[in-house]
Amino acid sequence: MAETQAGTLVLEEVSKVFSQRGGQGDVRAVDRVSLTIEPGEFVTLLGPSGCGKTTTLRLISGFEMPTSGRILLDGKDISHRPPNKRDMAMVFQSYALFPHMTVFNNIAYGLRVQHTPRHDVQQRVERVLELMGLSGMGNRRPHELSGGQQQRVALARSLVVEPRVLLFDEPLSNLDAKLRVQMRSEIRNLQRRLHITSVYVTHDQVEAMALSDRIVVMNNGQIEQIGTPEEIYRWPVSRFVADFIGRANFLSATVQTSREKEATVTLLGRTVTVSASALLPPGTIGTAVLRPEALLLEDDPTLEQVVVEQTMYLGSTVEYIVRLGEQRLIVVDADPRPGRVFREGATAGLSFEPETVHLLAEPAI
Amino acid sequence: MRTLTRNHRIAEFRRITQDPVLFVGLVIVVLFVIITVISPIYAMVEESLTEKGRELFERYLTSPVYQRIFRNTMEMGLLVAAIGTALGFVLAYVQVKVAVPFKRLIHFIALVPIVSPPFAVATAALLLFGRNGMITYDIFGVRYDIYGLDGLTLVLTLSYFPVAYLNLRGMIQALDPALDEAATNLGASKWRVFRTVTVPMLIPGIAGSFLLLFVEAIADLGNPLVLGGNYEVLATRIYVSIVGLYDTTAAAVLSVVLLVPSLLVFIVQRYWISRTSVVSITGKPSGTPQVINHPLVVWPLFAAVMAIVLLIVIIYGVIFAGAFTKILNVNNELTLDHFDFVINGYGSEAMKDTTQLSAIATPIAGVLGMLIAFLVARKKWTGRHALDFATMLGIAVPGTILGIGYLLVFNGPQQITLPVIGTVTVIPKLTGGRAVFGGAAAIVLVYIVRSVPAALRAGVAALSQIDPAIEEASVSLGADNFGTFRRITLPLIRPAFLSGLIYAFARSMTTISAIIFLTTPRTKIMTHQILNEVENGRYGNAFAYCVILIVIVLAAIGILAVAVGTTTGAEKTTIEGAA
Ligand SMILES: Nc1ncnc2c1ncn2[C@@H]1O[C@H](COP(=O)(O)OP(=O)(O)O)[C@@H](O)[C@H]1O
Numbered sequence A: 001m002a003e004t005q006a007g008t009l010v011l012e013e014v015s016k017v018f019s020q021r022g023g024q025g026d027v028r029a030v031d032r033v034s035l036t037i038e039p040g041e042f043v044t045l046l047g048p049s050g051c052g053k054t055t056t057l058r059l060i061s062g063f064e065m066p067t068s069g070r071i072l073l074d075g076k077d078i079s080h081r082p083p084n085k086r087d088m089a090m091v092f093q094s095y096a097l098f099p100h101m102t103v104f105n106n107i108a109y110g111l112r113v114q115h116t117p118r119h120d121v122q123q124r125v126e127r128v129l130e131l132m133g134l135s136g137m138g139n140r141r142p143h144e145l146s147g148g149q150q151q152r153v154a155l156a157r158s159l160v161v162e163p164r165v166l167l168f169d170e171p172l173s174n175l176d177a178k179l180r181v182q183m184r185s186e187i188r189n190l191q192r193r194l195h196i197t198s199v200y201v202t203h204d205q206v207e208a209m210a211l212s213d214r215i216v217v218m219n220n221g222q223i224e225q226i227g228t229p230e231e232i233y234r235w236p237v238s239r240f241v242a243d244f245i246g247r248a249n250f251l252s253a254t255v256q257t258s259r260e261k262e263a264t265v266t267l268l269g270r271t272v273t274v275s276a277s278a279l280l281p282p283g284t285i286g287t288a289v290l291r292p293e294a295l296l297l298e299d300d301p302t303l304e305q306v307v308v309e310q311t312m313y314l315g316s317t318v319e320y321i322v323r324l325g326e327q328r329l330i331v332v333d334a335d336p337r338p339g340r341v342f343r344e345g346a347t348a349g350l351s352f353e354p355e356t357v358h359l360l361a362e363p364a365i
Numbered sequence B: 001m002r003t004l005t006r007n008h009r010i011a012e013f014r015r016i017t018q019d020p021v022l023f024v025g026l027v028i029v030v031l032f033v034i035i036t037v038i039s040p041i042y043a044m045v046e047e048s049l050t051e052k053g054r055e056l057f058e059r060y061l062t063s064p065v066y067q068r069i070f071r072n073t074m075e076m077g078l079l080v081a082a083i084g085t086a087l088g089f090v091l092a093y094v095q096v097k098v099a100v101p102f103k104r105l106i107h108f109i110a111l112v113p114i115v116s117p118p119f120a121v122a123t124a125a126l127l128l129f130g131r132n133g134m135i136t137y138d139i140f141g142v143r144y145d146i147y148g149l150d151g152l153t154l155v156l157t158l159s160y161f162p163v164a165y166l167n168l169r170g171m172i173q174a175l176d177p178a179l180d181e182a183a184t185n186l187g188a189s190k191w192r193v194f195r196t197v198t199v200p201m202l203i204p205g206i207a208g209s210f211l212l213l214f215v216e217a218i219a220d221l222g223n224p225l226v227l228g229g230n231y232e233v234l235a236t237r238i239y240v241s242i243v244g245l246y247d248t249t250a251a252a253v254l255s256v257v258l259l260v261p262s263l264l265v266f267i268v269q270r271y272w273i274s275r276t277s278v279v280s281i282t283g284k285p286s287g288t289p290q291v292i293n294h295p296l297v298v299w300p301l302f303a304a305v306m307a308i309v310l311l312i313v314i315i316y317g318v319i320f321a322g323a324f325t326k327i328l329n330v331n332n333e334l335t336l337d338h339f340d341f342v343i344n345g346y347g348s349e350a351m352k353d354t355t356q357l358s359a360i361a362t363p364i365a366g367v368l369g370m371l372i373a374f375l376v377a378r379k380k381w382t383g384r385h386a387l388d389f390a391t392m393l394g395i396a397v398p399g400t401i402l403g404i405g406y407l408l409v410f411n412g413p414q415q416i417t418l419p420v421i422g423t424v425t426v427i428p429k430l431t432g433g434r435a436v437f438g439g440a441a442a443i444v445l446v447y448i449v450r451s452v453p454a455a456l457r458a459g460v461a462a463l464s465q466i467d468p469a470i471e472e473a474s475v476s477l478g479a480d481n482f483g484t485f486r487r488i489t490l491p492l493i494r495p496a497f498l499s500g501l502i503y504a505f506a507r508s509m510t511t512i513s514a515i516i517f518l519t520t521p522r523t524k525i526m527t528h529q530i531l532n533e534v535e536n537g538r539y540g541n542a543f544a545y546c547v548i549l550i551v552i553v554l555a556a557i558g559i560l561a562v563a564v565g566t567t568t569g570a571e572k573t574t575i576e577g578a579a
């Protein structure tokens, strides 16, 4: 398949307000979203249900019009261009295959709409069928295919027109868990190979981490954070992000000194230097994010003592729920050696690895 | 926020104009509805509010004659609505929930009155139950006077109960059987389930059918003309005002009186009943429906249903027998004279004209219906609800009212004066003497206007079954709105399109009240000819007309089904080789 042209997508302060009938209670589904997506980049919009992911995607695709703000594709303002003139193709959650057409005609649809010569249509469809592992299924009807195959047809139908931007709205959420993981890596491989700018919507953080070059975490119509999967996991900018991406414990930490991206804090009785998402004046009480694997339980009476409330032995890891004063924490021991597993009801000393701690500007609750 | 909304509307509008085909379609549809539906109704209301109209209003309000006419109309409407809904309910309930034999046959026969031409049932009833009735006199020796409320109630109920039957059958089928099961599991008897679960759930459907039948009954013109006798109703008085007295103002005033309850019912239907009935239906019935098979329930109900079926069979038997005999019950010699009269003689012109005009109106109505359904259900624009409402008015107002409106609006050419060019005729004279096409254009328009609403509803219902993402996928792949409509939407709503076409043709062939004022000597319409024959006592000819009309409609249904196709291509079929 030929290299598709560029595909730089820019959102400038884009907002979308749905006015409810009756005038009252307008919904601000997308709130001043600004974002630049580079050619060939795979960006995921991630967030809880109702946070405005789908609406953002529909604004990009042209099925909704922004209430304010601009959308640019390779420098051209396309905010008011109709969706069929945007050179983008969308893969839907429901697949949205044309039920009255064969697989072949489904895939050929976009090419025929563009009046591609008959011979080319035949060739390109065959090639995509092969690429997607659908060879020999051209004459089937969509309802004669399994869910995974239907999803492949939907993807093939979008790929064959070689759009500048591919859009996905939770395309895997109708598949069972195993197939989902498999399709996930197929999508990833294809996208890397074809180098098509892609915007992917999901509420599944694992899916987002597995697929994306960058993740855009959304909440209440706004962008909370943009970053690579690692950045988002290691240096979340807010409790919301830390909580949404993976699991997190929040502990209060007193700032001693603060530099850019770094702070020295007192945490669980120790003074350590940790990464920080903002400059904080000395004396401030911030929130330290500790991933479960950053916490350690040790048989050491000099450490802060916690009570083990629950022990779950999962084979390669052991998960504990422990109580520290009023707070419950999750601790994951990724290297449980025999004899080092704490039983429920036992007391243990709580320790941590400072390198993996991240400080937020929000006060702890 | 207000300016924001306005800008938004402008943007919305700009977006529609960006797609020229869609925009042109929208403009055509809106203009069509304004010219053919809104303006006639408006003209009629306007006429009734002229000084003369207002005087008439006052006169009628205080005149005992008119008060009586009004009371008669309401009385007849309520009776027909009550009995018709009850009949429809019994048939529907038995059909879905009771173990009786011959269900398919019962269903088929119950639907027969829907495709019957006007006057057929009334005339047959006259021959069966009148002074010399084959049943009342020949069998029971009674010289029964069928003219008046009793006869009217009988024929109107028989003509319109199928509407209630279909309505309620759909709702009873959609009732979640799990509810029955739950109630039965809780120890309730079947009677209790019926009383406390089934009936309350169906209240919206029952109310809806009642209102529908009420409106149909008070708007009906054909039956009161034949069987009314001294029992005058609004529809017949309107007819006399135009045909006998040439007094359009009086007709307009009376029409407004008829229009008010019709519109009220339409609005209640639309904004109350359709809304509540959605709530009560789960859409995905689960569990096995409980069938009632207690003999003490089954057989009395079966007998009642069979009585209705038998009545319908006898009435249609009379229609066919009457068409093939010299004078039924007087001279029962078999003859084809009546058919000769219709096919080769005086009636052939009407037969050809009516079929031709209906055939012209049918595809237009079908396509318009689907197009409006698409614009209303799939495109976001301010005014789509108004378009839906205005289109539905075409059938919500009684036919006589539409006919008078057409007389008022199209009896002269519609002209506008433009600078430079001068006076331009936008719409030529469509009705009365020297109208274009001998008045045929107006009749075709009325056929379309009366048929589009059913096609629209069928289209909207079909569209609501189709995931909008399928159409969005097409657009996302580069197709414009028109291409999407043609390649994706239309094929997927093909069955709705077909039923829209069938309805349009059948409706056009059998309509009377809306076109009775619009026929001209140059354009003869079968239903109007039937009325002439009935009024002159030539029942044989009338019945022959009816039989031919039914045959034409059935043939057209067959042709349409073959031409359009009954499937979408999306149906699940087992193909050899497929796993
Ligand atoms: N067409 C619409 N009309 C009114 N409100 C809408 C519409 N579409 C979405 N919303 C509202 O906008 C918000 C964001 O919705 P959506 O973008 O679908 O969220 P997500 O895809 O993240 O679950 C929700 O509150 C939703 O109710």
Ligand SMILES: [Mg+2]
Binding pocket: A050, A053, A054, A055
């Ligand atoms: Mg969504």
